[in-house]
Amino acid sequence: MPNQTDPLDARRPPTATRRRRADDARVVADVLRRGIDRGDRIGAIDESALTTEFDVSRNTVRDALAILSAEGQIDRSPRVGTHVVRRKAEHGIDALRGLQETLRGLGEVHNEVRVATVLRAPAAVARRLEMSPGDDVVYIERIRRLDDEPISLDLTYLTPDVGIPLLEHDIENTDVFTLLERVSGTRLHSAEQSVEAACADPHSAANLDVPSGTALLLIERLTRLGPTARPVDLEYLRLRSDRISLHATAFRDPQPIGEPR
Structure with missing residues (x-):
């Protein structure tokens, strides 16, 4: 058998x-x-x-x-x-919120403004903001602190039509996103974000109070404004990976991607 x-x-x-x-x-x-x-x-x-x-x-x-x-x-x-003894603060990247908004309830977020000025846009920045080569941009460099501990080093480039009026507001105690909507009178539209790991260079390490070479989270974020979704804000955010974790909710595409093999 x-x-x-x-x-x-x-x-x-x-x-x-x-x-x-x-x-x-x-x-x-x-x-x-x-x-x-x-x-x-x-x-x-x-x-x-x-x-x-x-x-x-x-x-x-x-x-x-x-x-x-x-x-x-x-x-x-x-x-x-x-x-x-310590938990990381979750930073949601699936919603367009500033750091103060996303970390509300986990402590006080304070901004130490290192630089706030107008300068000629680097060519790569001008392209991302859909500006002409040699145009001016508003540049802001901030250290973000959760309570008294530095957690993020933010480099921000803004188009001058919204950036220059924004400098007249309280950028030490208010998120840039909040101020962008305030000075423009319209809502933010969307943001394109990329996340990668980066080692802390000596300057970043000193500002974030970590050893040089420490692993950081590096976010590039291009934020668009209003119904036309024009780009107005390009940021490079270096976050301490020992104090911040990134969170997002993903949904399956409703349309089939392809037949299974």
Whole structure:
């Protein structure tokens, strides 16, 4: 009689390959990190409970907690135990909000204005803002602080029709987005954003109070204004990756992209 294969066998996943302890520790650290940032995990952390939750060894959990301790999110003490001491502030990039708006409730955002002037636009900036080569732009450089800690170094180029009136307002205590709508009398339309990792150069490191070479989040954002969606604001934002995490909600395209292979 020919051998018959159980049809369920074809649907059973293959036996999982045993992972190294370092791989398991990274998985545990990643899940815990996001839980801390969202506020799901606060206060004391029970190591024994984590071994059960993740089905890993006690040493794996300790390796994961060592990662988070080195990042400054938890504190481990022989007498006190393990406690969450700091969470990252979530910066939503799927909504057009300034830093003060998006971090509301997490602390006070203060702006230290380093430069606010009119200068000739670099050629690349002029192209992005759909201006002519050699045109003037308003340039603003700010250090953004959450409470008293520097978290972002912002370089902003504005078209002069909105940038020059904006300089007459309180740019130390107000988001540029808020002021753009105030001086133009119209709502912002949209923004194109790109995010990448960048190492802190000596100047950025000094302003953000981190060691040179520290990994930062670099955002390029081109903001458009009004019903015509004309570009008026080009920004380069360097954010401390140890204090800020980026958040967005993505939706599946309603139209099929292509037939499955």
